[in-house]
Structure formats: structure tokens, C-alpha cells
Amino acid sequence: MNKIIEVRDLIKYFEITSTKGLNKSYVKAVDGVSFDIIEGETLGLVGESGCGKSTTGRLILKLIKPTSGEIYLEGKNINDISEKKLRRIRKDIQVVFQNPYSALDPKMTIEDILSEPLSIHKIVFKYDYDKEVRRLLNLVGLSDKDAKKFPHEFSGGQRQRIGIARAIAARPKFIICDEPVSALDVSVQSQILNLLDDLQKELKVSYLFIAHGLNVIRHVSNRVGVMYLGKIVEMGTVEEIFNNPAHPYTKALLASAPVPDPFSKREKEVMKGEIPSPVSPPAGCSFHPRCSYAMGICSEKKPFIQSINENHKVSCHLMDLDSDFKGGLA
Amino acid sequence: MIHKIKFASRKVLLSALIFLVFIYVTVLICSIPGDFTIIFEDGKATPSHIGIFIIKNTNEKFLSLLKLDLGRSGRDNRSLNYLITKTMKSSVTLLFGGLMLAILFGIPKGIIDSKRGSTSESSLKVLGTIIPISLPDIMIIALMQRLAIFLNRNGIEIFRVGGSGTINHMLLPVLALSILPGCYIARMTSMSIDSCYQQDFINVAIGKGCSRYRILWNHVMRNAIPSIIDSLPTITSIIIGNLLMVENVFSYPGLTKALVSFFGDNERDGIIASIILIGIIYFILDAVFNMLKTIAVKPLKEESL
Numbered sequence: 301m302n303k304i305i306e307v308r309d310l311i312k313y314f315e316i317t318s319t320k321g322l323n324k325s326y327v328k329a330v331d332g333v334s335f336d337i338i339e340g341e342t343l344g345l346v347g348e349s350g351c352g353k354s355t356t357g358r359l360i361l362k363l364i365k366p367t368s369g370e371i372y373l374e375g376k377n378i379n380d381i382s383e384k385k386l387r388r389i390r391k392d393i394q395v396v397f398q399n400p401y402s403a404l405d406p407k408m409t410i411e412d413i414l415s416e417p418l419s420i421h422k423i424v425f426k427y428d429y430d431k432e433v434r435r436l437l438n439l440v441g442l443s444d445k446d447a448k449k450f451p452h453e454f455s456g457g458q459r460q461r462i463g464i465a466r467a468i469a470a471r472p473k474f475i476i477c478d479e480p481v482s483a484l485d486v487s488v489q490s491q492i493l494n495l496l497d498d499l500q501k502e503l504k505v506s507y508l509f510i511a512h513g514l515n516v517i518r519h520v521s522n523r524v525g526v527m528y529l530g531k532i533v534e535m536g537t538v539e540e541i542f543n544n545p546a547h548p549y550t551k552a553l554l555a556s557a558p559v560p561d562p563f564s565k566r567e568k569e570v571m572k573g574e575i576p577s578p579v580s581p582p583a584g585c586s587f588h589p590r591c592s593y594a595m596g597i598c599s600e601k602k603p604f605i606q607s608i609n610e611n612h613k614v615s616c617h618l619m620d621l622d623s624d625f626k627g628g629l630a
Numbered sequence: 631m632i633h634k635i636k637f638a639s640r641k642v643l644l645s646a647l648i649f650l651v652f653i654y655v656t657v658l659i660c661s662i663p664g665d666f667t668i669i670f671e672d673g674k675a676t677p678s679h680i681g682i683f684i685i686k687n688t689n690e691k692f693l694s695l696l697k698l699d700l701g702r703s704g705r706d707n708r709s710l711n712y713l714i715t716k717t718m719k720s721s722v723t724l725l726f727g728g729l730m731l732a733i734l735f736g737i738p739k740g741i742i743d744s745k746r747g748s749t750s751e752s753s754l755k756v757l758g759t760i761i762p763i764s765l766p767d768i769m770i771i772a773l774m775q776r777l778a779i780f781l782n783r784n785g786i787e788i789f790r791v792g793g794s795g796t797i798n799h800m801l802l803p804v805l806a807l808s809i810l811p812g813c814y815i816a817r818m819t820s821m822s823i824d825s826c827y828q829q830d831f832i833n834v835a836i837g838k839g840c841s842r843y844r845i846l847w848n849h850v851m852r853n854a855i856p857s858i859i860d861s862l863p864t865i866t867s868i869i870i871g872n873l874l875m876v877e878n879v880f881s882y883p884g885l886t887k888a889l890v891s892f893f894g895d896n897e898r899d900g901i902i903a904s905i906i907l908i909g910i911i912y913f914i915l916d917a918v919f920n921m922l923k924t925i926a927v928k929p930l931k932e933e934s935l
Contacts, residue, residue, distance in 0.1 A: 358833075361837055363833055395833070397833070402829055403834050404831055406831075416840070416848075417839065421839060466834070470838065
């Protein structure tokens, strides 16, 4: 299968200066993230707020410049390309933002919003814009009449549909969905998720699905990456991550997700303390101050991501221990 | 459509009512004699003039104003209608020129000053706008006059130091009148642009592949213009306030210069007429800006209706 996106050692440090302007420090928002997304696949990125999920998405979109690392689109490095070439490449990478209320230009009609990418990337002839706009609206479950309306005339769910229509208008190969359902009602969330699923089957588009809701990630993703403090700590297929989590953070995250069964008895994995500051992350494994299984080595040495099996990678010192000991921990 | 007509007529009626109240209050204040006092005798407060006569005078003057009769000048018994219309024309030309120049200078300067999505800001550009705002208005006007004197002494006679009659006489007053409002408009524009660039729809536009130029004109300016228009009524009051200084410093025979001379001669009718006409200018400009805003903020207007 063709790789649509390859991300290699992506780093983004935001510089912060003290009020006196003397001391400089860095927020390590994304700290050495690597992953691939293949054609027609959905990679879910999950983690707590502030762990760097959205920053990763914005780096791939080239909305912000990375400190270092490489991003490849269909094998081509898009890091140091000219603005003109980048604008052409943007056709293949689109985004659906979290807040449908701020993602649509309030002064443009839906027709203008949807026909703008058509004209920029010359997707269809000018006299076919109307037809294409109507086709896109029908594709996301809206009517032809909606084309002349302004964004404020729609509900949140409808606006998100328009956002999706706008994203697919350029016929991209890859869409970054940055928490596309977290600002919507639960009833509307499922409609949007099903719509994204249907569009993927029809258009063979790949998704990077950023979310903090584990149920949403489980529903839409083929593979899942778990992020903690700017790093991917575990990555694998949905089945592996949800049925056989290996990293203590993933286990705690799964344990904290509510189950709609009041009689279910689950193993409780409670994380200690608060998420550390990304300005001064702990030495060694960044999760060790909150980890129930922390060992001496965890505070001294950074763990490397290693494969457990063909479909599962994890970054934890526990994986270096012998299997009997790991069985005891589980 | 009926809703729109109702809404517009309600607004016009309200403005007319406010304007009539403004005229009446102006006439009432000007009808109070200069030597009016309250005398306290045996614990009783007695006004030096009988209130009913003041009200009667006010009503008479108000009615004659409604008949468009401004009265006659006490100095040479000339019709105030003629005098005021002549000076009003000069002031309106000056105001219009100043306002246009302020907009033409302010909006591009605001675009240049703004960060336009970048994280760094040029302090020098912003200072260029903030310094004139922080200086006293009279100082800017005096500096402009000094510049004209300097140029005239060196044989460059583009600007006339004072007086009226030719376009050259108008250049300096218009320039002096436009600097401060222009800087305000620049600041307003740059702040509106910067706040627009923080919106998600700008990131969406970048993601679509829009060029910088397209983002600025199709997305940012469309959203920034309503807040710039919103600031124009405030800027109009600043420019009218400065008009008084400009006309007097440059000896320009306008409405506010006439107002000052009416004050000097203690001509009640002249003062009332000048103040009312300045008010009319403000009301007309405010109505024009409101209309512009209605056009610029069309979808939001429909929503509010």
C-alpha cells in the first residue's frame, strides 16, 4: 500500500521569554514524533489536552514551521518547498477543525466557501462551479438551497458538514480531522462520524483523526497513536491498543473512559498527580512521575519505541524486562 | 421586506427625534442670560431671571429655527442664513477632505502595521502610528504651520500658512486635520486585521491554498471593515473637535471660526446657528457611516432583524 504521509522525528519547540526578557525557555509541544499513514487509512491520535496532538496536525498542514524533522507527502519532502509549490500541494492535504462556528468565514455564502478551493486549484471549469457546489452539498447531506445561505443560518452539525464539504472540495488525498466532533451534541457526533466513514469509502481518502475521546477513536480508526507530553508512547492497530494495551499511560487512559454499564467491574488504573509542564519535562521517561510501575531506570534513561509485534509498538522500559515479570505486572 | 422598512423608518424617526431634542437643548442653554444667578434671601432661592421668559424665548427661537430662519447678525444686520451657509461650505470641504485623506492614509497604514499572521511585530511601524496619537492635537497643527513657514521661507510655496481662496490654502488645514484621525484608523485597522488572523477560518483559507493577497482581501478585510466603519463616528467627533483648532490657527473662514467670533461678539443667534449646523454635519456623517455599515454587515443585519 502507498504511504500518503510519512512523519519523521517531528519536533516543535515554542520559545517563551520571561517577563524581564532575560531567560528563554521552550515549550516542547511535539518532541520527536514519527508515523506513517497509508492510502485509505485512518490513524487516530489520542491523548490528554496539551499533549501536542493538534500541534502535530498543524505541523503537517504547514500552518506552523517545525523546529526540526521531516514530513513527506507521497514520498516528497514538503519541509523546505517554496510558498508557491506549497499552495499547490495544499490541494492534497485538507483540514476539518474542531469548532465549526469559527472555521467558516462569516461573510461568505456557502457557495463562495465551497467554490473557492475549486477556483484556486482549478478542480472543475468555472461554469461547472454551481453543479459541483450542489454535488458537494448533497454528498454531505445538505440541500441545494443551502448554497446561497450564510454560515450563521446553520446549526453546529450542519456547519461541520459544510466544513467537511469544503475539505473534500479540493479532492484531497489526506484530511486532518482535528477533533471534528468534540464541539457537537452526542446525537450529531455519530452522524458526522458516519459521514466521514462513508466519504472515506467513496473517495479513498486517508485521515489523521485527532481526538481525546477514546470511543470516537475506536469507532473511526484503523490504527491508533497514543501521545503523552509531545511524544507517541504507544502505537498499534485499534484491536491491539484497546484489547492489549502495553504502556501504563494507555492502560490508565482506557481505564478512565466511562463504560455504559453500572455493574461492570474494571481494573482501576489511577494516574498520580498532574501532567508535568512541557517546558521542563521530567528526565528519563516523561511519564515516570505518574506511573504506578516506575523503576529506577525510568527517571534516568529515555525509553525508545520498540515493536512488541508486527502491529504494535511501545515506548516503555517495562518492555525490556523479561516476559514473566511483565506478566506479573499485568 | 416589511420588517426592513419598519426597522429603517424606526431608526430615521429616532434620529430625527434625537436631533430635535439636541436643537431644543442647544437653544435653551443659549437662551439663559449670561448674568443668570440664583439669589438666596431669607432661606429662599430666587432666580435672577424669570424662568418662564427663558422658556418662552427658547420656544420662539426653536419655532423660527424650524422655519429655517437663523436670524440676523447683530454686528452688520446681515442674514445669518447667508453667513452660515458660506462658512459651512468651507468647513464641509475641509472636513470631507480631511476624512477622505485620513481613510486613504489610515487603512493602508493599518495593513502595513498589522502582523498579518506572523508572530513578530515591527515596533517601529506601530510607533509611527502611536506617536502622533499621543501628541496633543494643537502641537501637530502648530508643527504643520511651522513646516509651512519654513517651506515658504525657502521658496517652496505649495502650502499657504493661512487664509483662504485657493486650493493651496486648503492643503495644510486638510493635512493637519487628517493626521490624527488617520492614525486612529490605522490603529483600528491593524488591530482588526490581527484579530481576524487569529480566527480558524483564516487557517482554513491558508489550508485551501489561498495566496496571501487573497487571504487579506477576500477573508481578512471583509471581516475587518465593519469594525473600521464602527470606529468612524468616534473619529468624526475627533475631526470636528480638531476643526475648531485648525480653522483658527490657519485663519480659515469656516463654521467653527465663525462660532468663535460669534462668542467674542456675544451673538446668541450666531452661536445657536453654528452649533446646530455642526450638529447637522455630525448627524449626516453618522447616518452615512451607518448606511455603509448596513451594506458591509449585510448578513449579520438580516440575522438581527
